Amino acid sequence: MRRAADVLVDSLKTHGIDRVFCVPGESYLGVIDALYDTPDIDVVTVRQEGGGGFMAVADAKYTGRPAVEFVSRGPGATNAAIGVHVAQQDAVPLVLFIGQVARVDLGREAFQEVDYTKTFGGMAKLVLEVLDPDNLADAVCRAFEVARAPTPGPVVVSLPEDMLLEETSVLAKPAIELQLPEPNPAAISEICLRLAKSERPILIAGGQVGFEAGRTALRDLAESWNVPVAVAWRRQDIFDHTHPNFACHLAFNVPPVFRDTLNEADLVLAIGTRLGDVTTQGYQIPSAPRPLQPLIHVYPDSYHLGRVFETAMAVKADAAATLKALMASSTPDVPHGRADWIKRVHALSADRMNWDWVNSGDGVVFGNVVSHLIEVMDDDAVTAMDAGNFATWVQRLYPYKTTNVQMATNAGAMGMGVPSAIASALRDPARQVVCFVGDGGFLMTGNEMIAAVERNLPIRFIISNNASYGTIRLYQERNHPDRALATNLSNPDFVLLAEAYGLKGFKIETDDDIKPAIAGAFAVDGPSLIEVKTSLEYISAFTTISQIRSSQTAAS
Known part of the structure; x- marks a missing residue:
């Protein structure tokens, strides 16, 4: 007993x-x-x-x-x-x-x-x-x-x-082995047939693709079948962004040209994704309930198949197993227009991954910081990201590889950044973990950074401090111009706060501070924190407050 x-x-x-x-x-x-x-x-x-x-x-x-x-x-x-x-x-x-x-x-x-x-x-x-x-x-x-x-x-x-x-007297029971559904051979044959005839396909890959085996199969399929790949919301680590077949990351607040271009596809193959709100850009790629093009949806749970979108094919199957089965099929000659289509969709992200530093009178543009961080971050670094517009700079500029881990929530919950960095570093203390968090999100769960001190986890916490709930402020500027309320923040000195917790703190207040502050923080034996006094004008990686206001004026 x-x-x-x-x-x-x-x-x-x-x-x-x-x-x-x-x-x-x-x-x-x-x-x-x-x-x-x-x-x-x-x-x-x-x-x-x-x-x-x-x-x-x-x-x-x-x-x-x-x-x-x-x-x-x-x-x-x-x-x-x-x-x-x-x-x-x-x-x-x-x-x-x-x-x-x-x-x-x-x-x-x-x-x-x-x-x-x-x-x-x-x-x-x-x-x-x-x-x-x-x-x-x-x-x-x-x-x-x-x-x-x-x-x-x-x-x-x-x-x-x-x-x-x-x-x-009833003791512990053994774990039940999980068996994921395998794709039907007839379904694989039909997918291959449709894919071979398509001139402008787009493969939307989601998190159920999994880790190394699924990611390798995804890359191999993209290369052998010459198919462009868009990745689902905050699943950027499943496909290399510098690969010529990479199309884009389907995220919040990306330019409408992403959605409009992908909707010119003549076939959507969605594998390992539930095709949620953000990934589909508000249920517009594919369009709900009736897509503009045939939709093949592969997911291991039938609940999500055909529930929101009419599908030409609904395949209840594991993503990695499906990708491997497609790879085992004979690779056909693809239509001549496929190469031009791939170049066009690849340009959606490729043209926006370069960044020339910009000066702003109200603080440091966070893109300047991220573009330099790329130079010092490891190829297998973990990017632990909170929710907020600051993250759009990482999502736009960081050249994710399948060796990276993008640790972020699809739910858009503020407060995930610091705890997710702790959990990641606990799993692999020798791996580089860089935490990107806004001032609002940090003040929700930043107290958990004490665990990094207790266990001497070498996490680099980077706080974008624009004294605002930036995402909500952006929506206020779009929907209720000149009526901002409840989004301005009074913040502590985050460097002093970090030092009170036992971390080494650094501050970036001008562009000249960027390189020395990052060098100092990354050299610390243990956790460190960088506070970046960021520009509110450059409210996201794709727009500014002035641009939003100009568009409002032009529309009135």
Whole structure:
């Protein structure tokens, strides 16, 4: 007989969990005690449950395996909700364990009691509450199975505190092996036939392409079949941006010419993507519900096939397996116009990846900083990015390779940057991790940088400080000109703040500061932070406030 808490920790080990993120709480003290005797599971103590949720999401993204967060009941659980939402939006396997009130108090509105089925039912794939310790091993096994199954996502498990301390004879169960669907040979033949006849195809590749095997197959297919590749929102690391077959990154606020050009395609082949809002540029490439061209959609979860878009072919299959099957087919001669089409779509991004430094009277243009960072960043660097317009400079200028990791959330949640950098560096402390974060996002979860100090993680935190919620300010300028409200920020001195935490801080206030500040920060043995006093006028990588106002004047 073993305590249920011990069986839970044993179950984590059988499912390959070697790290958990938590804010400790009295409602799951038994689990913390069991973890004390399990040194092969690294316990990362975070400062707020939302930061822990972001770290767990990033850990799952980095490894491709489920990640775990433990939180206490009530406030701890609701703080962690942002991690559940992001895991759902990003299709990431996350298991959130919540300490719950004792079973005798359920339904009494006891101290910090929450009904987690009602709270998380719309976000999580599954919500379980384990009342009998004999059912715990099966519940954990099911939680991990559901979290991993297509489409991956979050599962919430509620654990009454008294149940965790009871003994059980039902021990940990082995993990269930996940089998992803293979493509039907007839479907592969039909895709090949359509692709061979297409003069202007576009392949939209998403995150389900996965890691090295899928990325290699994607590149090989693009080269052998001479097909251009556009990458889904914040999946820039799945295809080399300098490759002649790279078309573009389908991101927020890219110029309309991206959408308009790609809509001239005569075939859309979407592989490993759910074809969400941002990737499709507001459901316009392809157009919903009826695309302007035949759509072939390949994804391992039939729920996302034909739900938003009418498809010429809906193929329930794993992305990597499909790419490999297409590669195994005979490569035909492609139509003569294909080469010109590839050059045209490649120019969408290639023409915008060069940057000549620009001076602005209200601060440093962040593109100047990013263009120099490219010179000092490693080919396998992790770019951990928060949400905000500052990120458009990285997304536009950084020449992503398949050896990079783009660590960012599709959900657009501010606060992801710092926690995701921590989680990435914990996985590979020797790898270069550069965190790009705005002033707004940093003040949401920047406190988690203390973990970089505690563990001496050599992360380079780069804060774009334009004293504004820049993305919302851009929308205000477009939709409500001269009526900016609630978007101006009063900020601390981020360098002094970093030094109070134990990091070495640097500041960029002019273009002349860029090179020495970056050199100094990257030479630090341990974490360092650079505050960049950035221009608000250059509000994103694709427009300025003056340009927005000029277009408003011309339209009036």
